[in-house]
Amino acid sequence: MTNPPAVPDPWPAPTAADPIEATVTLPGSKSLTNRALVLAALADRPSVVRRALRSRDTLLMAQALTALGAAVDTSGDDWAVTPLDGSVPGDRAAVDCGLAGTVMRFVPPVAGLVNGSVDFDGDPHMRTRPIGEVLGALTALGVDLGDEASGAAVGLPFTVRGTGSVPGGTVVIDASASSQFVSALLLAGARFDAGVDIRHDGKPIPSLPHIEMTIAMLRDRGVAVDDADANRWAVAPGPIRGIDQEIEPDLSNAAPFLALAAVSGGSVVVRDWPASTTQAGDALRDLLARMGCRVERVTEGLRVTGPAGGHRSLVGLEADLHDVGELAPAVAALCALASSPSHLTGIAHIRGHETDRLAALAKELGSLGAGVEEHPDGLTIRPAPLRGGIFHTYADHRMAHAGVIVGAAVPGVLIENVGTTSKTFPDFAGFWSALF
Numbered sequence: 001m002t003n004p005p006a007v008p009d010p011w012p013a014p015t016a017a018d019p020i021e022a023t024v025t026l027p028g029s030k031s032l033t034n035r036a037l038v039l040a041a042l043a044d045r046p047s048v049v050r051r052a053l054r055s056r057d058t059l060l061m062a063q064a065l066t067a068l069g070a071a072v073d074t075s076g077d078d079w080a081v082t083p084l085d086g087s088v089p090g091d092r093a094a095v096d097c098g099l100a101g102t103v104m105r106f107v108p109p110v111a112g113l114v115n116g117s118v119d120f121d122g123d124p125h126m127r128t129r130p131i132g133e134v135l136g137a138l139t140a141l142g143v144d145l146g147d148e149a150s151g152a153a154v155g156l157p158f159t160v161r162g163t164g165s166v167p168g169g170t171v172v173i174d175a176s177a178s179s180q181f182v183s184a185l186l187l188a189g190a191r192f193d194a195g196v197d198i199r200h201d202g203k204p205i206p207s208l209p210h211i212e213m214t215i216a217m218l219r220d221r222g223v224a225v226d227d228a229d230a231n232r233w234a235v236a237p238g239p240i241r242g243i244d245q246e247i248e249p250d251l252s253n254a255a256p257f258l259a260l261a262a263v264s265g266g267s268v269v270v271r272d273w274p275a276s277t278t279q280a281g282d283a284l285r286d287l288l289a290r291m292g293c294r295v296e297r298v299t300e301g302l303r304v305t306g307p308a309g310g311h312r313s314l315v316g317l318e319a320d321l322h323d324v325g326e327l328a329p330a331v332a333a334l335c336a337l338a339s340s341p342s343h344l345t346g347i348a349h350i351r352g353h354e355t356d357r358l359a360a361l362a363k364e365l366g367s368l369g370a371g372v373e374e375h376p377d378g379l380t381i382r383p384a385p386l387r388g389g390i391f392h393t394y395a396d397h398r399m400a401h402a403g404v405i406v407g408a409a410v411p412g413v414l415i416e417n418v419g420t421t422s423k424t425f426p427d428f429a430g431f432w433s434a435l436f
């Protein structure tokens with residue numbers, strides 16, 4: 001893999017002098033790639049993950065599964081995966097979770113299924129992201145977390161002492177902080193001796209489309225999942241079939257590109273937009289239409305055309321983003337550029353994402369002049385003239401996306417650490433600049 005050229009820090013976000021007309025082919029979905037890798041590592045035969053996303057989160061996942069004894073060939077666009085062989089090479093392994101929620105939540109249940117100790121840690125901020133419910137559940141399901149010195153582990157760093165099998169069974173968790181808690185247990189659950197039967201007890205679970213994605217991918221591989229009752233999921237014990245899967249483009253990462261059509265009054269086509277999908281990013285079709293964009297399927301993919309006059313003609317949005325919280329930073333940036341007020345609700349949980357996104361959006365959009373009020377579970381955003389300035393990202397790829405959207409409309413926006421976009425997008429700055 002060739003490294004993208006170095007970009008200055010802070011990085012001057014390009015501003016659209018004219019309506020942008022572009023057709024883009026976006027890299028693969030992070031959520032689909034990392035699920036496909038985990039399932040391939042647990043499968044009964046080799047798999048291929050076609051058009052895999054090559055980014056920090058997915059390479060960390062490939063490294064983690066390799067450390068546990070799988071083989072992942074990441075040399076091309078299609079990644080061949082040889083399943084785990086039952087033992088951690090060298091009996092002890094270290095897993096770097098970086099800032100990837102999917103690595104921190106999805107890999108520990110897998111570590112229980114191999115023989116050997118696995119030490120988990122990650123970026124400094126990762127130590128604050130929630131995981132305690134998954135660790136508590138794993139203990140209840142018979143996994144040894146080996147934390148006799150400190151009592152029950154509640155976050156990074158922690159160690160899983162795998163024995164090669166997990167008894168499994170019934171477990172109750174509170175997944176109101178992250179849908180990934182449920183996905184984590186479901187992904188590995190078929191390989192537990194008794195499978196897994198998960199009940200959620202707590203406030204509503206966010207990001208439900210991501211649980212649907214997990215279930216659909218398990219069923220594609222022959223795993224029986226019972227999701228007939230709300231807040232309960234049961235996976236029968238049995239093999240996970242190794243398959244070839246082509247990864248869809250990342251529809252959440254389509255947000256800044258479609259937003260570029262919206263703010264510039266231009267037209268952007270995202271190639272290969274799936275006809276049906278479990279990706280949360282598909283909600284952009286509805287959200288952008290409600291803000292005044294024309295959204296249509298065309299032969300090549302999905303076309304969004306911004307209103308004549310660009311962002312000054314966008315209307316504000318009343319939206320509950322509970323199911324699609326990862327879209328909130330890009331949507332908030334569009335709302336800051338719109339001509340009427342917006343209320344974004346249902347997203348308390350995004351305070352536990354790569355950074356406290358509600359606080360970060362209020363601060364950074366506010367520092368450029370936007371009228372942003374922060375609530376416990378959302379944001380109110382009122383139209384106000386915006387100005388240039390530094391936009392801090394807090395190591396959050398989606399904060400960088402928010403910053404470039406504002407920068408497309410407002411001259412003089414400087415993105416601090418735009419390189420943080422490498423979490424889910426290779427050379428985002430180069431790709432974005434090429435559109436202006």
Ligand SMILES: O=C(O)C1=C[C@@H](OP(=O)(O)O)[C@@H](O)[C@H](O)C1
Nearest residue numbers: 031178179180206207210325326
């Ligand atoms: O399972 C997944 O792939 C994801 C689930 C969601 O997490 P939360 O449920 O923590 O919001 C989403 O925001 C994240 O970007 C990816």
Ligand SMILES: C=C(OP(=O)(O)O)C(=O)O
Nearest residue numbers: 099100101102326353354
């Ligand atoms: C919340 C996100 O990521 P993670 O998978 O690290 O939770 C995100 O990408 O918006």
